[in-house]
Amino acid sequence: MDNLCHTLVGAALAQSGLKKRSPLGTATLLIAANLPDLDVISLAWGNTAGLAFRRGWTHGVLALSLSPFLLAAAMVGFDRVGKRGGARFWPLVGLSAIGVGSHPLLDLLNTYGVRWLMPFSNRWYYGDTLFIVDIWVWLLLGAGVLMSMRRERYGGSDWRLPARAALGAATAYTMGMFMVGRLAVAQVRFELNAAGVSTPRVLASPIPVTPIDRDVVVDEGEGYLVGSIRVGGNFVPGSHWPKRAPSTDMDDPAVSMAASTPAAATFLWWARYPSYIVDRRGNTTVVHFIDLRYARSPESSFGTLSVPISSAQLALSRPH
Structure with missing residues (x-):
């Protein structure tokens, strides 16, 4: 999930009453x-490297x-340096475990x-x-957190209830x-x-x-069928796509050569529904690998990788 969602979950947990377990409880839960998204630093080495390292x-x-x-330990150290006093290690360990554990649970979704x-x-x-x-x-979470904070600010004894209700509603949703x-x-x-x-x-x-609509990818064995469906309705089929597999590489050496590059190998390992488009223009062939989870076009901003192969490279790959 996105980091706003993670932050709102941390805030809702804090406002549910957990922040009272120790000073710096709210900050600990938010952090x-x-x-776990510290792994975002891997994007500094490029988007493909990020795919291999993230999550x-x-x-x-x-x-x-x-x-x-x-x-x-870091929060207790911060508390001591700031001479605030009162932060307790073991309660903060518990809060940290709850906050950290919530992250991969959400990402799993x-x-x-x-x-x-x-x-x-x-x-x-x-x-x-x-x-x-x-x-x-x-x-859901934002409303619960804001209502809880407002009640707490004005001395309401039931200030925890909106945050707890928001967590319950988000779980039910x-x-x-x-x-x-x-x-x-x-x-x-x-x-x-x-x-x-x-x-x-x-x-x-x-x-x-739109909660009741779904984008559909069907693995038909030899290829993919994409389409859409609305709950209560029928499947609306769309276009067919080739499946990137070793058997397809045998049919087109450009696909095989492109797939063997380090970047493509990483992308194809990460992709769940890998397809491809071969674009031949002049002396260069560009193989566009596409993960149909996220993209239907090479121009999509995510879920695609383009690998150019020159005619000279293709000539060298052919048996003599």
Whole structure:
């Protein structure tokens, strides 16, 4: 999820009453809720390098186990340097663990996924439940936090209730979105299987703003079918896309050569539904790799990688 969502979760947890466990409780929860995203520094080495590193080490069980202690120690140290006094290590460890733990749970909910078991396993886990930027979660949590803070400011004894209600409402909304996604997948499978179409994998991705609509990618074995569905309605098929696989590389040496580059190897490892478009212009062939989770065009700002291959490179790759 986006960092505003993580921050609002941290704020709602604080306003639910957890901040009273120790001085600096609110700050600890806000920092902890965003702490795993320290891996954003990997983008300094390029977007493709970021794909290989993000939602891995800092989101895995080892970092999740150690970071609460490190953050709590840092907060106690900050408290002592500022001569504030009162910050307690073990309560802050507990708050840090709650905040840090909330982060990969939220990240699990979208189609990007998270690598829970890093560094012991590089496997991705996907929830396919919420769009990465969900304004309804923002509104629910934001309203709860603001109402809670207002009541607290004016001395209301029940100031914790709005934040707790917001957390409950956001949880209920998420559960509803999970069911919407599963119903969409089941409907697509039913319709395509009835038509004799194989459906080894079906992705029903949440889209912005509209909770009952899903963007669909169907793995048909030899290729992909994309389309859309609204819960309660029928699957609306769109276009067919080729599947990037070793068998397709045999048909086009440009695809094989492009796929063997380090950047493409990383991108294809990360992609769940990798397809491609081959663009031949003059002496250069450009292979556009596309992850159909996020893109349908090489011009998309995310989920694509373009690899140029010169005619000279292709000539060298041909057997003599």
